[in-house]
Amino acid sequence: MTRRSIGIVLNGVTGRMGYRQHLVRSLLAIREAGGLPTRDGTLWPEPVLVGRSEAKLAEIAARHGLTEWSTDLGAALARPDVSIYFDSQVTSGREKAIRQAIEAGKHIYTEKPLAETAVAATELAELAAAAGLKTGVVQDKLFLPGLRKLKRLIDGGFFGRILSVRGEFGYWVFEGDWQPAQRPSWNYRAADGGGIVMDMLPHWNYLLEELFGGVRSVQCTMATHIDTRVDEQGESYAATADDAAYAVFELAGGAVAQINSSWCVRVYRDELVEFQVDGTEGSAVAGLRHCRVQHRSMTPKPVWNPDLPNSVPFRTQWAEVPDNDEFDNGFKAQWEAFLRHVAEDGPYHWDFASGARGVRLAELALQSAREGRRLEVPRLEVPR
Structure with a gap:
């Protein structure tokens, strides 16, 4: 069975939820299980850790045998081997980063709330839809x-x-x-x-x-x-x-x-x-x-x-x-659904439109x- 890598920028991984639920209990757990089975083989998440603290990022990467991390979000999003952007920052920093990811043409999965206002959340949903990007909001x-x-x-x-x-x-x-x-x-x-x-x-x-x-x-x-x-x-x-x-x-x-x-x-x-x-x-x-x-x-x-x-x-x-x-772990289950949505267009309706309704x-x-x-x-x- 062939193994296909999928690059994922994880922004905010030094925080409690980003590290514990999304990195360790979801993406690394998928890797520990041998990857995510799909119709065409196995999907292998390749995390690229992003945050503000070099020391914290380096320590987390070393702890889990990861090599890719950066304090430069723009550079991480510019990588051709990255398909997905994930955001678990504080809410106030989320909208700007998601806009960057949309401009970079990346599919986006994010913690909630999608933005600080319903107007901003709706605009993000419209921009992503116009760009033909797949989106998801955590609904654990x-x-x-x-x-x-x-x-x-x-x-x-x-x-x-x-x-x-x-x-x-x-x-x-x-x-x-x-x-x-x-x-x-x-x-x-x-x-x-x-x-x-x-x-x-x-x-x-x-x-x-x-x-x-x-x-x-x-x-x-x-x-x-x-x-x-x-x-x-x-x-x-x-x-x-x-x-x-x-x-x-x-x-x-x-x-x-x-x-x-x-x-x-x-x-x-x-x-x-x-x-x-x-x-x-x-x-x-x-x-x-x-x-x-x-x-x-x-x-x-x-x-x-x-x-x-x-x-x-x-x-x-x-x-x-x-x-x-x-x-299974609820965060991991939704990650698997989103990865299949991106990789093979699997069913998924917990998107930015749903996230915008929650903010509203x-x-x-x-x-x-x-x-x-x-x-x-x-x-x-x-x-x-």
Whole structure:
């Protein structure tokens, strides 16, 4: 079987997500497995690491036996052996770099959000489409085992008519004073593109859109609950970005979704993200890995009586959905789909148009929070 190399510029690989999920657990994992099988042989990713720090890039390359790295994005994009540009920088640097990649004629795969504004995201989608480039935006939540099991239930008609979706996401991110924060400090500075609305609402847009129906309206309340944090150098700074968002979405088909997103919540649930879906025929609770169901025929009959202790073991009356499949790392699974899309025109619809819709929803949620009102979500037409 022939092996075909495909050069991939990875910009932002010194960051947590770029290094751990995209380089190590995706592209290097594909190489460790012998490459990606395709119709015409095996596809072999050849990473070209790009970033601002020579020392960090050299150390990562040496650690993994890689030889190609550069602090010059333009030079990396000019290489004829590079077909794909990937971006996992901070959001504020993404649009400029993607424009460079479009001008260089490279296919593009990027972390979300695609850009800082819906206008910019839509323009990037239009430019890439006009140039005939294949594009992709990371939509990893769709590839999680729990959400894949949930989709199986939806496709099989388990719920009947879906009535509502309730989502809880988040955990306590340490302020950085007596324990180091789990997330970089830029996430909490508005000037640097931080904020949980722009970080998480693009996720909720593609998840709702693909599983339950497009978002027709949004009403959002956001907050900056922790107004002072401590950065990586031990210096206090003003946290100016939103760290919690409470949103209600009306969906095509009539279902209502409520999703809370917070970096200021202590976890009292089985997983860091959970979605409860209620339908006329049954309900499910899906998280990162697990999915539990309760059919209409097995639904208990609770009676409200605050004068007596509850005697109904509600949690034990739900059944676990079996795996019935091998679930790989979600980031790796989407990388494989995008590589096949580029190499052999395999099916792929998680593109810049989808990414632009996610940015638009986040922007409308921010506007809703500022103005204190519900906003309609207009249809966004982007050429493909």
